[in-house]
Amino acid sequence: MTKQNDADVAFIQALAELLNTNDLTEVEVKREYGENDRLNVRVSKAQDIVQTVAAPAPVAAAPAAAPAAAAPVAADSAAPADPHNDPNAVPSPMVGTAYLSAEPGAATFVKVGDSVEEGQTLMIIEAMKTMNHIPSPKSGTIKRILVDDGTPVEFGAPLMIIE
Template sequence: MTKNTHDADVAFIKALAELLNENDLTELQVKRDYAEDDSLNVRVSRKPPQQIMGHMPAAQMAAPAPAAAPSAAPAAAAVPATEAAGDDPADHPGAVTSPMVGTVYMQAEPGSPAFISVGAKIAEGDTLLIVEAMKTMNHIPAPRAGTIKRILVGDGDAVEFGAPLVIIE
């Protein structure tokens, strides 16, 4: 890579960062192909600003697991008003955050039981929920075993990268 190409790439990345801020985006990814074996793949992201409860994310992809609880109660009721006032769920050590921007689904298909409910015991790797991104259903697994203490998103909610989805203790 020549000095001119390097300088142009730095300028390009700075322009992407400005575009990210100007349009209030949380993540931007671009791939530039220069030649057959020469390309630049850039991902610029920032931590989203404090978000409203109910619009937050999870972990990594995994195979679907059996539903732990047959409850399909709305997730919004899972956050007590006293805790929601000054508590940032993203700072909780048991927070599971979204690995991507997408739409949350609490069950495998409409009408089926929810994957989780508050108070449910889960094992490491159990599916917590699904985040749909670009027509792909991504199962979000539990990073550890524990009990679901809070569900911070609802079925059909849009989530951002890094937003907390669930609290496991």
């Protein structure tokens, strides 16, 4: 193996370790070393996530891209079974760790039943040691909170339902 190939293998192993230690399901990296020299790596793992449904129904595995942290914290019985398809879902704008309050022990930014205004902070997502406030995309009422405090979230994962 060449020196660059050894480095590439070590890089791919580091990505796999990052995947496991941060409970991610997929990581993709594209590197360009020169005009005709590039490395495209996509490391993913399949996860079977079983969703509990209130009414008797066949239990199906969720898509591999769904984070393990997507278990509902508070559920509305009339809510759609899959929050990914809910038009009122607030998607995560980034990969990171979700925090429902400004600091440990503090009151949460919002709770189920709260009325929120557009732009109001719903939660914080920590990404690369930076705390990113996640604003409400619209005014409405919090119907469901789909993540737990301190859990990892993926890009596009539903965080909350606002109606």
